[in-house]
Amino acid sequence: MASAPQTITRKVYKPSLNVGQLYARAYGSSGLMLPVGNVLELSIDHTEDVMQQPDMTRLGGGTYAEVRRVKQAEIAIKFADFNVLNLARATLSTVAEIDAGTVASQAVTLHKGGLIPLPHIALSSVVLKVGADTIAAAGNYEVRPEGIFVLDTAADIDDGEAGTLSYSYAGQAVLEALTTKAAELQLRFGGLNEADDGKPVIVDVWRASQSVAKTLGLLTGKFGELDVTGTLLADQTRTGAGISRYYRATMV
Structure with a gap:
């Protein structure tokens, strides 16, 4: 009950x-x-x-x-x-909601030991080219969440070389703070x-x-x-x- x-x-x-x-x-x-x-x-x-009025009527004070x-x-x-x-x-x-998509032949400059920051995360199907040549990831670069990191020991990349980058990316949310x-x-x-x-x-x-x-x-x-x-x-x-x-x- x-x-x-x-x-x-x-x-x-x-x-x-x-x-x-x-x-x-x-x-x-x-x-x-x-x-x-x-x-x-x-x-x-x-x-x-709190507003208080003192007691002024006798010795000893009080409220x-x-x-x-x-x-x-x-x-x-x-x-x-x-x-x-x-x-x-x-x-x-x-907040911007960005659907999964692809980027084709984005121009990049390659520096050994440096990161190529990208506007997208969770990359897949990455293809890096210098001219008509496709650069293998092994021994040359790493795909990281924050972008493409060119190894300082990259055998097939010259420092400061121009290249193109193609990739797919996952759907993501982008938060532009203090806006x-x-x-x-x-x-x-x-x-x-x-x-x-x-x-x-x-x-x-x-x-x-x-x-x-x-x-x-x-x-x-x-x-x-x-x-x-x-x-x-x-x-x-x-x-x-x-x-x-x-x-x-x-x-x-």
Whole structure:
């Protein structure tokens, strides 16, 4: 039998240790709320403005009156998944989706011991030519994720020689960082309280900005994390007595 509301609100024992999924979509969008992947930490932090009036009526001081107002509520998220959407929002990136394709006879200059950087990754069917001659990869160059690396011991390549390069490449996403404004998101946390028999805890954040990532770790020797924060902004579409414009928690 389901618990009556008055029973839930009077419950005292309620330790909290949550796991769960975080979902997001653009604020004001009617699109799907999509899971963001593994989130290691999620919190809402409140900052107050406190105005105090001293008690001047007697010796010893003290506070005669006080007014507290919430100055700001912030959400802090630590992402574990560097998927395209998370990374784009965290780096203010414009995203281009590039279909798999081919490049034919791209002009390149070959330097021994140097890398030829290319605009595509995950190359296959690579053909390097100097004039009409096809240069074998063995002993001359390596196909790497970051481009074509000409060996400094290349037997069939002269330093500074002109060549042509043909190849196929896989579909890929390209993120041009710091090219767009910060996202405003609607968020929903679907939590399960492991310290309370896995009972659900749902938190809706109606409108939140998202900051750029504090750090984008590329070589750290540990699992990568994306730390972002955001300010909870008033959602003016939510009206009515006792209705929050910022966030709501629901539990059983």
